Amino acid sequence: MYKWLLVYRYLRTRRIAAASVLSVTLGVATLVVVNAVMTGFATEMRQRIRGILSDVVVQGGGIDGFADVDRHLRLIDEAVGEYVEAMTPVIETFGLLSIDYLGQTQTFWVQIIGVDPVGKARVGEFAEHLVVQKGRVPSFEVPADLRAVERVFLEREGILGDLHRPSARLVPQLGLNGRSGVRTVHFERPRQGETEEFLDKNPFGDSGLDREATQQQKALLELDEDLAHADSMGLVLPYLIAAYRDPSSGRDKIVIPLGYPVRLVVPGSGRRPQPRFARFAVVDYFKSGMSEYDQRNCYVSIDDLRRIRGMGDRATAIQIKLKDYSKARLVVAKLRQLFPPGYYQVATWEELQGPLLAAVDTERRILTILLFLIIAVAGFGILAIFSLIVVEKTRDIGILKALGASDSGAQAIFLTYGLTLGALGSAIGTFLGLQIVWNIDRIERWMSTWTGHEIFDRNLYYFDQIPTVVEPATVCAVAIGATAIALLASVLPARRAARLRAIEAIRHEQ
Template sequence: MGYEWFVSLRYLRAKRKQTFISVISFISIAGVTLGVAALILVLAVMTGFHDGVRKQILGNIPHVLVQKYGGALEDSPGFLDDLRQVSPHVVAVTPFVARESMLLANGNVSAVSLKGIPRSHKVLKKEFLSLDNQDVASLLFREDDNHLPGILVGIDTATALGVSLGDTINVIPPMFTMTPFGMIPKMKPFRVVGIFRQGGGFLDTFFAYVSLPQAQAFLDSREQLTGIEIDVDRYDHAAGVAEALRARYGFPYVIRSWEDMFGSFLSALKLEKLGLFIVLGIIVLVAAFNIASTLIMVVMEKNKDIAILRSMGATSRSIMKIFLFEGLVIGVVGTSLGTVFGLLLAWNADPVIKWAERTFGLKIFDQAVYGMDHFPSVVNSGDVLAVVAVSLGISLLATLYPAWHAARTDPAEALRYE
């Protein structure tokens, strides 16, 4: 180990008369530690919320949506097969029929998008409350003239209507039937065969599901489709698949990826994450000022030592290294402790939040509001590396001026009055 390292580490250990400088060094390390830990924890929480919201969105909408401008799509097996061949990333092609409708029950009304889906639709893989705990798909697609057709609704919709499993809901689309007494709204009763057991977010209350054949018959859309949903193997492949579809199918087809429909919302979350990174980065910047002030005081205190070292042959470069190393030790120790502390908090955020709620009787995270069953926290290695790099970079910059000032010390001037 070079003597520069030895001297810089020796300066970090305070003598009896230099306790104040040692305390300032400890405060600098603590400041860097808190700043780095706060950055890692907040970025992990923001990443968790971002991923949670994306999962909620993709649990209800397709990765890619194919529709036709000004009209309906034809219910053609050949067209569905062509869509499957567009890209190897396509894993599912699902037709549907949808129409905004009113649900009426017990004198209560709720507006939903009534969606007719086939048996292979991904929404049927969700967790439901169902009649007699039977398979929801079997209840929804049961062809029995002795029973009303089935419908699936969200828990919030069922609460608003005051209905439970087995109750009847009247569905009223914006369609009318001509009678001798004039035009009357079209209406059909459905039986509630399934309710979303777990809230999946703000989109759950917007949809109600029936079987595709029932929807086509009820909405006068036989052999027609409102759109076709395409799911891909990974959500980030959706944009590429959508672009390939646009290249093959031009106007009047309208092809949108999930990013086209909800990308602006997720972009807002990313912008908020960047803003928090900048704001919390100021904590590290404040700690860097403490590092700079500590080194300046050390330089002033060790002015005679620096002059002696210079007289013994130490170069300006070596003197600069001594104080650069001292500042870097403070920065590295603070960054390391902050990284460990921040990762521990990020990995255990949900247990910590639940412990705080039990201990202090507070409601910090309302699962019903966010539609998530646990406090989201996802550690992204790129975010951690960025925080470490920023912290070490700021710490290095804070040492430059004190180290440069020490290197410029004139030995003769420093020892004149000694």
């Protein structure tokens, strides 16, 4: 009883000890805030990557992929069908996207992803990342109104619609731009005669494979004719190509409107990849919030891409969404038996993004350790102040012992004191930290106007808010850890109080 009474009175009268708790409080608050923000970023990032990639991916065969996709799907369904919620074949390849804009041709290096929009929406967050069709069942169909817009751009703006004949207006400009260093891509259709000539002069002879390749090539050439005269297909444009952020207003400005005609060059399938050309109309924008993907990911219909590249029924990957992600390891293990590594690669999205996720985790762990050192420093402050208090209270300890208090009782006073201070500091720190986390956007705005620097650059991350995730377990661990440090710091002074002999303490005058 006297312990609690004395601790209570010491808490009220010893302001300096309260000051030492302040450092614990600040340490805990910082740790809570930093952890919440870093976890928020990591979670947001993981969610986005996972949404783009799906849970488990079976890929193989490079950019040409593997044939007989239906059989693959069936095999997967037989092996791990009970865990699978949805799966869809995709084709991932690279390509060049050219846009004629303000009389110039801009070309971008892009990741071209051919998907079945409905299937893709089922395995991950696809519809959610589309700007226009957000929340709807996505589609690559070019609706009639966009078709009309496209026609306006093609005719009135003089934009090159026909891939194979550069417009008269563009040719001199291209030359001009070449001098000024702007990179352009010229599209030239291989002339019929030249191709035949090339095929005849095949240096590798006429092996069976070559004949097959030749036939494929011929088929592609025929396809070119069809594509040249067919309607353009729908394409989902990377948001960061379509828009830029106006620095003065901070708002995004879309410069490539829906329905705008663009051109795509992709490597054709087969033994000798040839560039394949196709016209597309923008039907939507892809905006996931991960700048890497928003700059590169061009989505088109898998059927269109197969046709353009002459791939038949091939696909480069099958994306699988699981009913329960905790079974991912099991599913991957089973699928690895089915699809031997070497040709195939079976991995969870985490494994595919391993280095990035590991980097974020490492960063967070190191920061946590460093911030805990701050609390440890606070612990030494407590140690010093407690040692002083024990010296100051030598006489009182002696009195208590003379009145029959045991050594452990005297020790308990200071341990309780340390524990109380630590718990108090942790509690206030946790409260403070959580308040900061919950009002972080307001605080950030206020700090930005106050210091004149933008602390959280929204252009950089494309977040509207600072993402935060409060993990109760982490917060508890931080609070308990800080309390333990305070308790540990009071052990030494407490032992000293315990060892104090009543007679020596009482001899102290006054």
